[in-house]
Amino acid sequence: MHPILSALLSVGFGLLSSAAVAKEFVLVDAEAGKRETEWSITSRDLGIAAGPAFSVHSRMLDGGKQEGVQVIDVDNGRLSFTVVPTRGMNIERVTSGDVTLGWNSPVKEIVNPAFITLDSRAGLGWLDGFNEWLVRCGYEWAGHPGMDDGKLLTLHGRVGNTPASKVVVVVDDAAPRRIHIRGRVDEKVFKFADYEAWTEVSTEPGSESLRISDTLTNQSDYDREYQVLYHGNFGPPLLEAGSEFVAPVKQVTPFNDDAAKGLDTWTTYLGPTKNFGEQVYNVIPFVDANGSTTVMLRNKAADRGIRLTYGVAALPYFTLWKNTDTLREGYVTGLEPGTGFAYPRVIERTFGRVPKLAAGKSQSFDLDYTILTDRESVAKVARDIAAIQAGRATQMRTTPEVKE
Template sequence: MPSFTLTDVGRDLWVENFAIDAASVESPSAHAWSVTKRALRGGRRDGVDLIQVNNGVFTFSIVPTRGMGLWKGHLGGDRVGWDSPVGDGPVNPAFVNLMNWGGLGWLEGFDELVARCGLENNGAPYEEKVTNPDGSERHTTYGLHGKIANIPASFVAVHVGTEPPYEIVVEGHVEESKLFAPQIRMTTRVSTTPGSNRLTVRDEFLNLKDAPGEMQLLYHWNFGPPYLEEGARFVAPVKVMAPRDAWAATAIDHYETYRAPEPGFAEQCYFFELQASQADGRTLTMLRNKAGDKGVVLRFSPAQLPAFTLWKCTGGLKEGYVTGLEPATNYPNPKPFEKARHRVVALPAGGRYVAEMTLEVLSTGQAVAAVEAEIQAIQAQATPTIHRKSTEPFGPQD
């Protein structure tokens, strides 16, 4: 498998422009795939590296400068992603102050198809009081969704297969590490095969410290039209579900459906424990349009990502009409709440944690119906429990 290094901080290596395709590596794939890389200029995107993968059917972009997040995607004439109010993204992290707005500054750069949240924390902002060895106290404020999405990759490489299935892989290393804090290296491999309507994200997290550490992880997958629209539906095999708060509870009877854009709409969130297939231990969720001829599917293992959040943010089209499908190690409550309920990953010295998921983009009614049948078969294993108000252990008792 030929490999091409685009960034390697350890070797002082950085490639500004890169292009490769099936012909240049003598790949006999039936699809004319390509991988390109360029540095963006102007506005808040200035200095951002962008890698575009085109597998011949499905095109998507990776942003090494923003924690190896996935930016925009396209399959056929359909956009896979959303329209963020950020406007001129992908935003260079140099222009994002994570502690703005009382810890909500993360939103200043948020416009990805998928942004990772973590690793020191991944939920709502909170303040922590710590007692020092000398008995004095210090107060530390943690911002929304952590830092990993705003840390540039220190290593980036492209690997291409010259034998079936001719896999295309973009590898990246991102380190969230500082003195007196977690020191974790994420190694990600984003892969696809020529002609496929899928991509897979496989992340491995390594504790670099000589002492035990901990981490939180949430994948913020975000979708707008054409999958999100009035009458669109969220489909999943539910084991247990609870609304995040009293506002979300007001819409509990139609949490799985979507309304048209509503300027000024306040977000609603629902927390899930999902059913897993008895055959392979994996689960899946889907967002499908009203007609049922387009959809996006996430496949993952609840053993790796046991907590799932549905985020409905259906404001005006210019405000960010979007919904989030969010597999995670925990729910996006403040970390102290999650830690008290044993939803923070413990990593021994040198320990590793792996999370993997596949995005599948559907473009026919037959494909959508097949996934719905797959979900219904898993759901048939047990009757779902639906809580009508916020409840333990998902969130504070309402």
């Protein structure tokens, strides 16, 4: 792009702020019919000298099934991550020092949903694009495919394969100048759905934390069911033989017979294991006084980990997906707070785990992810989790709720 044109564009077509120093930028605006195809901003551009230097860069991908895919790279000076507006504001990968959040899927490209048919393979089309660190599942439905009222509900819903209709980058005026990447993902279908999800991932410059602050609004005049899963996926280096999942567990139930066989070791991990398949555990966590809970995945040496603290009222159920297959196949574990478990909606409904969102109402979802980079911080989180457990017993249910 011509440098002058580039400079002009770099302030964003939708500069929302009239202040001398720009701080809110619209990168995608479907109402206006526009999208930035190449855009960046740095702390220096903003005249911010104090604190860690940071940058946000939006660009387009091409090649293979990536045609027309937009990605936003954020570097907070210590931690960097990539948000994908074209795929529902999914977060592809997070890196900080020697820790990466994410995993190696056989799917390497960031696939434009135009090339995916979610209905294919009996509703498993979602797997054609699955390679993110964090993919939201929802909103009309989530979970495994299944027929409901004569219609095929496809794996994990549509939001992760829906291009964002509005994307805004905000940098706070005041220190610590938190950077916010906001994207509105619409799930609107005549007669069926009128959901607007304002997603947000934010980070403080220099920190090792990400915060998800999403708000789902039912714009319909009718109360409507919804389902949400935050499908966060972790491979090496946090996942390895001897890694451990640590959580304050009120109740755990194997998802199916395969998982039942592994119940004794459900919180620990094998190394990459051919023919392991997957084991899934349905968890109900204990909650702290603020209505939050904390879970952790830590490596074998207990000197690296990820802490996830989130509000439980909105996400009362938690799925632990252990997919310790070989590295090439996808050696990965999913930590998945949700409105329910991962059975098809028609089954979840019978267990009372499909909430409704009243007409015009909103539901927020708040999740804080912090990378732990030393033994002490891992130990500290373990103590926090133990404090939530508070010595209470875990109910181990040995039989799946649902027969296969």
